[in-house]
Amino acid sequence: MNLRIPGPTPCPPEVLQALSGPMINHRGPEFASLLKTCTERLKPAFGTKGDILILTSSGTGALEAAVVNTLSPGDEVLGVTIGYFGDRFAEIAERYGAKVTRLVVEHGQAAEPEEIRRLLREHSNIRAVTVTHNETSTGVANDIEAIAKVVHETDALLLVDSISSLSSIPVEMDGWGLDVVLSGSQKGWMVPPGLAFVAMSDRAWKANAEANMPRYYFDLLSAKKYAERGQTPATPAISLFYGLDVAFGVIEREGWPQVYARHRDIGEYTRQGMRDLGLELFADPKHASNTVTTVRLPEGVVEAELLKTLRERYGIVVAGGQGPMTGKLLRVGHLGLVHKSDITALLDALRIELKGVASIQPSVAAH
C-alpha cells in the first residue's frame, strides 16, 4: 500500500522490525538508557535545549497535557483555529474550564498575526494562546515565528500543536520563544502511533507551578521527575520506543537539513502536479503545508467512491475531508518516509480516474 494520509505514515522496514524486540523491565537500566537517548535525539527537531517528555498516548493526549499543565480553570485562552485540530485544541481548554475566545480563520487560510495582536489587545487577560502549526485538515501551515512575535508583546504563553510539522518542517522552539510544543510519533518521525512528545519552556514550567487544572496521567511534572531517574510514571509503550530509536538513525543518516529540504521539494512537487491535473488547491499557496496537500474535489466526483477506487485499483490510500469539509476534499500526506515516486503514482492514478470529469481542465504540462 502507498499510504498517503497525513498520519499514520509508512514506517521504514528497520523501524517496523525493531518493534518486535522482546519486553524489558521499564524500571531497569536498558529502558533508562533508551528513554534518555530518545529524549536527547528529539531535541534538534524541536529546536530546544529544554525538557521534552515522552508520553504513551496519541497526539491528542499531548494537546491535553499542554493545556492542563499550564492553565487553571477560569483562565482566559485565545484559541487560534484554522481547522479541525485547532478546534480540538480550543475545545480541550474549554473542557478543562478555560474561558476560550476563538479566532476562527476561514478554512484554507492561515492565521494573520495582526488579527492575533488585535485580539490580545482587546482581551488583555489572555493567559495562553493555542495554535496549530500545521493543520492537516486544511493543508495550511501557520507562520509560528511571526505569531510568536505578536504573542510575546504580551505575557501570554504560546502553546503550539506541531504534531504534523515537527521533524518535517523546521521549528525553533527556543529561538522563536515557544512555550509548549508537541508532536506525535506517527507523523514525520516514521514510527507507528502511540507515543507523544511535549516540550516545555522555562516559562511553561513557571506556569506549571501555579496551574491547577486537574491532571494525573498527563502530569508533566511527574513525568519530568521520573525521567530524571530514567523512568516514566506509568508503564511506557516500550516497543514504540524501540521503533523511535531506530527511526532517529534513519533521519540522522539522511541529515536534518536534507529531511527538511526533501519535504519542501515534495510539497512543491505535489502542488504542482495537482495544478497540472487541473485540480484546485484548497490551501492558500502562501501558506501551503509541506506535509499535506489538500485539493478540492471536482464537481461530480464523490469522495468515498474516489477513495475506494484509489485504494482498490491502485493500492493508494489518501484521506478525504474532515469535519465540515467531509466529502469536499482530497488530503494527501507527504511526510516522513516519502519520495517523489509515491506522489507520481498518485498523480498518475488521478489522471486516469478523473479523465472526462467536465469540471477540470488539465494544463498542457499534464499531457
Next chain:
Amino acid sequence: MNLRIPGPTPCPPEVLQALSGPMINHRGPEFASLLKTCTERLKPAFGTKGDILILTSSGTGALEAAVVNTLSPGDEVLGVTIGYFGDRFAEIAERYGAKVTRLVVEHGQAAEPEEIRRLLREHSNIRAVTVTHNETSTGVANDIEAIAKVVHETDALLLVDSISSLSSIPVEMDGWGLDVVLSGSQKGWMVPPGLAFVAMSDRAWKANAEANMPRYYFDLLSAKKYAERGQTPATPAISLFYGLDVAFGVIEREGWPQVYARHRDIGEYTRQGMRDLGLELFADPKHASNTVTTVRLPEGVVEAELLKTLRERYGIVVAGGQGPMTGKLLRVGHLGLVHKSDITALLDALRIELKGVASIQPSVAAH
C-alpha cells in the same frame, strides 16, 4: 532474559512479530475490522456482554478514565487500598475533586468486605468505591465478588482495577455486578504496554450521563461513539492492536479455562517453592495472588544487589519492593507467557545465591 516482573510480561514470538505489520489508515476498513474483533475477543475475560473501550495509554490512563467518566467533583468516594495501586486509584479520584475516604489495609492483607460495609454505612453518600482486584505491589488478590455484594447493598458504583488480574484470574463483570472494570495490554494479555481496556456497565453509562469531571482524551462516551463506526477518537497504537489480535489466538488455542488453571497452578508452585527455600511469603496465604508472588527479603540481603545478581548472573529479572516496601521485598511475576520451568530457574538461582544467609531455614524438601 527470563522477565519475571508483574508486567510488562514476555510476549510470544508470534505476537512480537505481528507488531511489525505495516501502517494502515486508522479510519479505514481494515482498522475497523481489527477494532471490532479485538473488542469482542476481550469480552470473555471481562465476563461481560457490555461495552469495552480500547484506549491508547498505559493502564493508569484507564484508572483515570474510570474515575472521570463516572464521577463529578465533590462526589464522595471510598478508596479501598491494599497497596501502591490502590493508593494510585484513590489519588486520581482526589486529583479530580472527589472527596475520598480511604480504607487503608495493612500491606500483605486483603480488604475485608465487612469493613467496606461498615464504612459504606458510616458514609451514606458514597457514590463510588475504587478497589484493586490484584495488587501487584503486595501480591494480594481481593475477593471482588464478595466486595461487590456489600457494595450493592448501597447505590454506590464499583470501579475495579483488574489491570494485573484480567486474562489470568477469572472475573465475572456482569455476574458480580461490577460497574467499571479495566486492564492493560502488558499483563496476562502478553502484549507490549500501550493499550488499556475499560468496560462499562449500564449503570456506569447512566452515571456517565451526569458525571462532570473534565475529560477529553479519556472521554469514554466519545470512544463509544467512534467505536460504533469502527474508529477511535484519536490515532490508536495500531501495531499493538496487531499484537493483541495475535495474542487472542494464542490464548484461545490454549482455552480460557486452561489459562486460568495454569495461573492457579503456577501461583501455587511459586509459593511452595519459596516456602521450601525458607523464604517468608509476604501476602496472606488466603488471598495470595496467582499472578505475582511477594516474599520478604531475608535479613542481611540487599534488594538492589540481589536483583543485579539475578539479572547479570542468571538472566532473570524480578522486581523489588514498591513505595513503602522498597528494599524489603522480592516480587515475582507469573502471568501471561509463563511455565513452571521459568519459575524453577528462579528458585534454583535463589537457592544458590541465598545459601548461607543465616536468617533463612530451607525446608527439608528443598535439599
